[in-house]
Amino acid sequence: MSRPLLYLSYKQDMALLNTPAKRGWTIALAVGAVLLPFVLTDDLLVVLATACVAAIGAIGLNIVTGYGGQVSLGHAFFLAIGAYTAAAISGDPDSTRLIGFGITSLPIWLLAAGLVAGLAGLIVAPLAARLRGLYLAVVTLGLVFIGEHIFKHWRELTGGVGVGRPAAVPELFGFQFAVDGELFTKAQKLYLLMLVLLVIFGVLARNLVRSRTGRALAAVRDRDLAAEVIGVDVTRYKMIAFAVSSFYAGVAGALLYVMIGFVEPGSFNLGMSVQYIAMILIGGVGTISGSVLGALFITLLPRITRELPAVLPFISSSSGSGGITVFQVETILYGLLIIGFLIFEPRGLFGIWIRLRTYWKSWPFSH
Amino acid sequence: MNEFVATVVRGLGNGSIYALLALGFVIVYKSMRVISFAQPAFMMAGALLVSYLVVSMNFFLAVLVALLLVALLGAGVERLALRPMIGKPVFVIAIITLGVDIVIRTVVNSFIGLDIRQMGDPWGLGQVDVLGVKIDQRHLATLVTTLVVVAALFAFYRWSRTGLAMRAASSDQEVALAQGVSVGRVFSLSWALAAALAGLAGVFLSTGIGLEQNLWLTALKALPVIILGGLDSLGGAVVAGLSIGVVEALVGSYGGDLHPVFGGDFFLVVPYLLMLLVLLVRPYGLFGTREVERI
Numbered sequence: 001m002s003r004p005l006l007y008l009s010y011k012q013d014m015a016l017l018n019t020p021a022k023r024g025w026t027i028a029l030a031v032g033a034v035l036l037p038f039v040l041t042d043d044l045l046v047v048l049a050t051a052c053v054a055a056i057g058a059i060g061l062n063i064v065t066g067y068g069g070q071v072s073l074g075h076a077f078f079l080a081i082g083a084y085t086a087a088a089i090s091g092d093p094d095s096t097r098l099i100g101f102g103i104t105s106l107p108i109w110l111l112a113a114g115l116v117a118g119l120a121g122l123i124v125a126p127l128a129a130r131l132r133g134l135y136l137a138v139v140t141l142g143l144v145f146i147g148e149h150i151f152k153h154w155r156e157l158t159g160g161v162g163v164g165r166p167a168a169v170p171e172l173f174g175f176q177f178a179v180d181g182e183l184f185t186k187a188q189k190l191y192l193l194m195l196v197l198l199v200i201f202g203v204l205a206r207n208l209v210r211s212r213t214g215r216a217l218a219a220v221r222d223r224d225l226a227a228e229v230i231g232v233d234v235t236r237y238k239m240i241a242f243a244v245s246s247f248y249a250g251v252a253g254a255l256l257y258v259m260i261g262f263v264e265p266g267s268f269n270l271g272m273s274v275q276y277i278a279m280i281l282i283g284g285v286g287t288i289s290g291s292v293l294g295a296l297f298i299t300l301l302p303r304i305t306r307e308l309p310a311v312l313p314f315i316s317s318s319s320g321s322g323g324i325t326v327f328q329v330e331t332i333l334y335g336l337l338i339i340g341f342l343i344f345e346p347r348g349l350f351g352i353w354i355r356l357r358t359y360w361k362s363w364p365f366s367h
Numbered sequence: 368m369n370e371f372v373a374t375v376v377r378g379l380g381n382g383s384i385y386a387l388l389a390l391g392f393v394i395v396y397k398s399m400r401v402i403s404f405a406q407p408a409f410m411m412a413g414a415l416l417v418s419y420l421v422v423s424m425n426f427f428l429a430v431l432v433a434l435l436l437v438a439l440l441g442a443g444v445e446r447l448a449l450r451p452m453i454g455k456p457v458f459v460i461a462i463i464t465l466g467v468d469i470v471i472r473t474v475v476n477s478f479i480g481l482d483i484r485q486m487g488d489p490w491g492l493g494q495v496d497v498l499g500v501k502i503d504q505r506h507l508a509t510l511v512t513t514l515v516v517v518a519a520l521f522a523f524y525r526w527s528r529t530g531l532a533m534r535a536a537s538s539d540q541e542v543a544l545a546q547g548v549s550v551g552r553v554f555s556l557s558w559a560l561a562a563a564l565a566g567l568a569g570v571f572l573s574t575g576i577g578l579e580q581n582l583w584l585t586a587l588k589a590l591p592v593i594i595l596g597g598l599d600s601l602g603g604a605v606v607a608g609l610s611i612g613v614v615e616a617l618v619g620s621y622g623g624d625l626h627p628v629f630g631g632d633f634f635l636v637v638p639y640l641l642m643l644l645v646l647l648v649r650p651y652g653l654f655g656t657r658e659v660e661r662i
Contacts, residue, residue: 071458071461130650131646132650134402134461135598135650135651137461138590142591142643145587146640146643149633149635281459324477325477328474328476331469331470331473332473332474335467337466338462339467342466343451346459
């Protein structure tokens with residue numbers, strides 16, 4: 001009988017599911033996630049579907065920031081590009097007000113959204129590759145402001161401030177996801193679709209980061225000069241990181257507004273970028289599963305705080321009635337969580353999981 | 368011609384607000400090598416405190432008290448949230464300041480409410496006639512105050528013992544420690560100074576037009592300013608702040624009829640575009656020091 005943790009080859013060690021526990025838990029998680037739509041109410045499923053999409057975006061940010069070490073505050077810009085590419089491609093071609101091509105097939109607009117955003121990432125990358133650290137963070141932040149300005153004024157594409165335009169229509173070979181069907185409701189269908197997409201993009205990202213490219217990115221992150229000395233083409237890998245990250249952002253942006261069915265150009269602001277940074281920090285920098293955990297956490301946070309007034313009577317659920325409101329509690333909590341995680345558990349939720357795992361693995365010993 | 372001069376003065380007025388904000392960023396950067404994204408929160412806090420204090424005291428006294436309180440807040444934040452993070456990657460520390468900003472700003476916003484708060488300043492929207500050019504009093508007041516503050520700050524850095532300690536800590540922390548400089552105190556002082564400067568900027572920003580929640584976005588304009596001037600250059604911050612203010616005002620006055628595509632509020636993104644252009648040519652800004660790399 002083979003011993004479970006004895007690896008005889010490099011390939012075995014680098015396998016995606018290299019331990020029996022991982023295999024078991026992955027299967028259990030997958031089954032659980034697929035069964036969820038039959039247990040939960042529709043409004044919760046919509047939140048979870050949004051969380052799945054946010055997770056795709058967070059994975060993208062983690063590739064450039066967590067693995068590549070290039071701090072980007074410009075994620076909202078690439079999300080916006082994806083959202084509007086998808087919306088324009090699947091938009092109504094007869095509309096006089098908005099650009100639309102009427103191609104509603106999901107794979108087409110999804111890929112197009114990713115590719116256009118990825119291309120935008122490639123255009124920005126040469127500038128970004130010249131800059132280091134916080135200079136880069138501020139430049140990408142500038143990108144968000146410039147993007148916000150363009151999207152607010154390009155009315156034919158975005159519909160303008162306060163008006164917006166319909167989001168992309170999810171349709172696969174004639175099957176409509178965003179309509180209530182006989183077997184499944186709209187929320188159930190959308191949740192399952194987003195879940196499948198998250199798994200696909202998650203596995204792709206996991207494969208990328210455990211490959212030669214991923215190792216090169218980690219080398220650039222840890223010390224770019226040293227990486228260059230050992231033969232890593234730093235500029236090239238920075239560009240790859242930006243392109244892939246923007247591709248993921250584009251895909252996430254395209255899907256993000258499918259649930260609500262509506263995109264407003266004002267929403268792609270600095271706050272959104274910070275939200276994605278918060279996701280990867282709270283989830284775990286430089287891990288794919290951490291990105292997913294963080295996205296779930298941040299997307300569910302408003303939902304959790306909405307339940308607070310029932311427990312804590314001094315929090316009011318509406319403004320105007322005095323006391324602190326739920327929204328204020330939510331934002332303050334959000335800020336405190338970012339600070340708290342960074343000070344006490346810089347590896348994020350993923351780090352907490354690792355600690356729990358080691359505790360039980362070595363139980364009853366402390367190490 | 369008169370209109371041109373008036374525009375330039377308006378730009379200098381706004382530019383000096385950017386310069387004050389940028390100085391705060393640069394002071395924190397020099398001591399910690401971190402961009403503090405908490406500056407907008409301190410700016411709002413300063414303006415808010417003045418708007419409350421001015422009810423019971425003279426405006427100038429209110430400004431002094433408010434700046435003192437904001438400086439204390441800045442030092443407190445540094446001690447609680449930043450001190451435990453010494454030695455961690457700068458990116459992580461920068462994100463902590465983002466968190467601090469979110470928390471403080473939410474509290475401040477709940478005190479501001481949805482209405483515009485009046486600052487009770489003596490200038491309001493009044494204008495003076497200088498050689499036939501009508502100039503807002505508040506812009507003049509801002510410009511003069513900024514020049515005085517900047518001069519005081521440079522003198523402090525150049526000639527005082529503490530200023531020398533701060534310069535030493537900024538050039539090499541360990542060596543400074545070995546020479547008996549309390550680097551921890553330098554950190555506290557830098558944060559207090561930066562917070563007070565931001566608070567002052569907030570006060571001048573909201574004189575005349577009043578204080579409202581969206582004003583915090585102006586503080587972020589200091590970011591292109593510091594990038595343009597170079598992250599670690601005090602002089603660069605002042606020069607870049609004033610020039611961005613002037614360029615912005617000129618584009619605001621004359622750029623409206625450039626092309627309808629740009630939109631009427633094109634001047635709002637001009638600082639960011641300028642920043643991108645300069646960085647294409649000089650990755651360390653106009654006056655920043657080029658880092659020397661060692662493996």
